[in-house]
Amino acid sequence: MTSEYAYDAVVIGGGQSGLAAAHHLTGRRLNTAVLEATGEATGSWPHYYDSLTLFSPARYSALPGRPFPGDPDRYPHRDEVIDYLRSYASALDADIHTSTPVEAVTSIGSDGFTVTTGSGPVFTATRVIAATGSFGSPFLPTIPGRGEFAGRVLHASEYRAPTEFTDQQVVVVGAGNSAVQIAAELAGHARVVLASRVPVKFVPQRPLGRDVHFWFTVTGFDSAPLARIVKDAPPQPVLDEGRYRTALAAGKPPRREMFTAFMPEGVVWPDGTRTPMDAVVFATGYRPHLPYLAGTGALTETGLPRQRQGLSLTHPGLGFLGLEWQRTPSSNSLRGVGRDAAYLARRLQPATAQHREHAR
Structure with a gap:
């Protein structure tokens, strides 16, 4: 019953x-x-x-x-x-x-x-x-050749720890906080490339000695009903005390323009070059x-x-x-x-x- x-x-x-x-x-x-x-x-x-x-x-x-x-x-x-x-x-x-x-x-x-x-x-x-x-409902963009790729394709929602990718060739897709954090973590265990359609934008975590959320609060930005006048959310920058900006500047990991297609053994970049890959991690929201x-x-x-x-x-x-x-x-x-x-x-x-x- x-x-x-x-x-x-x-x-x-x-x-x-x-x-x-x-x-x-x-x-x-x-x-x-x-x-x-x-x-x-x-x-x-x-x-x-x-x-x-x-x-x-x-x-x-x-x-x-x-x-x-x-x-x-x-x-x-x-x-x-x-x-x-x-x-x-x-x-x-x-x-x-x-x-x-x-x-x-x-x-x-x-x-x-x-x-x-x-x-x-x-x-x-x-x-x-x-x-x-x-x-x-993780979002995965449609990219030509994905069905032919022999490696592993996963969303950031499936990612747990870098050790499962030790010594592998991995590309992380995205330009937000999660993409950068995952890519930087993986760089200590695997050969990693961060791929994105736009450059990574950084915002200081602690401007003028106070966390950025303090400034979001005292200025009223955090609670402003902006959706009434701005329909779509703007891209989110990466909050950083300097660690991630330094890592990317040192090529750990390097950042490249988003690849244009999969191939059976890896990915194809906009300039036509090809790189073998074991896994692709999409941090794409x-x-x-x-x-x-x-x-x-x-x-x-x-x-x-x-x-x-x-x-x-x-x-x-x-x-x-x-x-x-x-x-x-x-x-x-x-x-x-x-x-x-x-x-x-x-x-x-x-x-x-x-x-x-x-x-x-």
């Missing part, structure tokens, strides 16, 4: 976005469920590469209502973030259903939504927030992971949500959280998602209320 649960709000995804949403929803006395596909509410963090450290200090890396523990000026490691999320989830006044992957969300008109799960239970709610982020909304009309033909500042343009009561450039430059980060969650909890009216308003 299928179990059925009724809530005021259902949050899909138990990562940083989903937990921030639950914090603000329960703060408004809404009976809230968080549905997390994996065994614990830590989002994608356990799947990131082993050496990952945050690019923002602990004082700027907390979710609402709970400071990040320890030295506020340090840059926390991946495992510290995982522990922080576990602690945060345990303190929430929400029902967190783990091992509960969502298969489909169905609109039931003025009664809200039905949320069907792969584990059996069915949930109903007048508000649904899609907070599954993008880690489940992600796309929103929203398969459970397919067929609802809530997404574009390319799978992007039809939304404005997190509010669905097609379904009253449906919201999105944790999208890049959703409202501010920090929308999809630990430090910024809480602001968007507060906005969404305040503005997302139940489908019943919006249905009555639209019927007038």
Whole structure:
């Protein structure tokens, strides 16, 4: 027999976005469920590469209502973030259903939504927030000859440690923080080339002796709702204290213009030269992971949500959280998602209320 649960709000995804949403929803006395596909509410963090450290200090890396523990000026490691999320989830006044992957969300008109799960239970709610982020949809560009390449092709989401590439020839694709960090780490174990369509741009990590996130905060840049006037997120520069700029300048690794094609044994560069490769690591970003909304009309033909500042343009009561450039430059980060969650909890009216308003 299928179990059925009724809530005021259902949050899909138990990562940083989903937990921030639950914090603000329960703060408004809404009976809230968080549905997390994996065994614990830590989002994608356990799947990131082993050496990952945050690019923002602990004082700027907390979710609402709970400071990040320890030295506020340090840059926390991946495992510290995982522990922080576990602690945060345990303190929430929400029902967190783990091992509960969502298969489909169905609109039931003025009664809200039905949320069907792969584990059996069915949930109903007048508000649904899609907070599954993008880690489940890594982006790989289409490059001629990929099907003929005999080496390994992987996304940065699959990269764990440099030792698995020891003494191999590897090209890392990308010009952002992850691409540069992975390439520099690999350079100590493998023969590495960093390939990108544009040059790598660096921003000092600590201008005038203060972390750049301090300046983002005091100037109001981090919380500015720039998405209202600038549609697409600008390219992100690499935050650096000097280590990565020095490494690239020394050719450890060297940077080249993006290769134009694969060949069976390697890659072809724009000047026609060919280099054998054992592996290609694409640090080329992600796309929103929203398969459970397919067929609802809530997404574009390319799978992007039809939304404005997190509010669905097609379904009253449906919201999105944790999208890049959703409202501010920090929308999809630990430090910024809480602001968007507060906005969404305040503005997302139940489908019943919006249905009555639209019927007038």
